[in-house]
Amino acid sequence: MxxxxxxxxxxxxxxxxxxxEKEVEIDFDNGVTFTYPAELLRxxxxxxxxxxxxxxxxxxxxxxxxxxxxxxEPVGHYAIRIRFDDxxxxxIYSWRYLYEMGENxxxxxxxxxxxxxxxxxxxx
Numbered sequence: 001m002x003x004x005x006x007x008x009x010x011x012x013x014x015x016x017x018x019x020x021e022k023e024v025e026i027d028f029d030n031g032v033t034f035t036y037p038a039e040l041l042r043x044x045x046x047x048x049x050x051x052x053x054x055x056x057x058x059x060x061x062x063x064x065x066x067x068x069x070x071x072x073e074p075v076g077h078y079a080i081r082i083r084f085d086d087x088x089x090x091x092i093y094s095w096r097y098l099y100e101m102g103e104n105x106x107x108x109x110x111x112x113x114x115x116x117x118x119x120x121x122x123x124x
Contacts, residue, residue, distance in 0.1 A: 007096045008078060015072060015080065022068050024082070026098060034102025039123070042067045042084050043112055044101065045091035060112075062121035 010028040017024055022038040043050070043061040050059050068085040075081050075092050083089040101108060116123065 008094065008099075010095065010099050012095055012098075017069055017072050019069060022066075024069065024072060026102070028095075028099060032099075032102070034098070034105070036098070036101065036105070038067050038069045038084065039064045040101075040105065040109055040112070041069075041082055041091075041093070042086070042088060044108060045082075045088060046093060046097055047088070047091035049088070049090055060115045060119055060121060062116060062119075063124060065123035 010030050010032070012026050013029050014027040015024065016026075023035050024038070024041065025033060025035045027033045042064045045051070045061075050061060052058050064086070069082060070085050071083040073081050073083070079092045079094040079097075081089060081092055113123075
């Protein structure tokens with residue numbers, strides 16, 4: 001499959017923000033649909049604030065079990081920016097990042113829960 005300059009193999013056909021459910025749902029051009037809980041999007045934000053500038057600098061973000069989504073806006077045609085109700089809005093979520101997150105959601109979620117437990121932190 002050909003990739004564009006951003007490494008995007010699958011393009012979104014529809015993005016739905018489900019504010020009441022605190023989720024974003026994205027349909028991709030290969031027929032796959034992924035649902036992303038706001039909490040997971042927030043704690044895995046691709047921002048430097050969360051990810052740092054190397055894997056060793058990644059921050060474990062606690063207390064986001066109830067975080068909501070205020071707005072989703074396009075960034076060019078390659079990504080979206082999500083504004084959360086806790087004020088975080090610096091992450092730019094590329095389609096590639098979101099697709100990979102959707103494919104690996106369970107393992108990403110479990111790694112997050114393990115990191116919280118290892119540090120004595122809570123989702124609440």
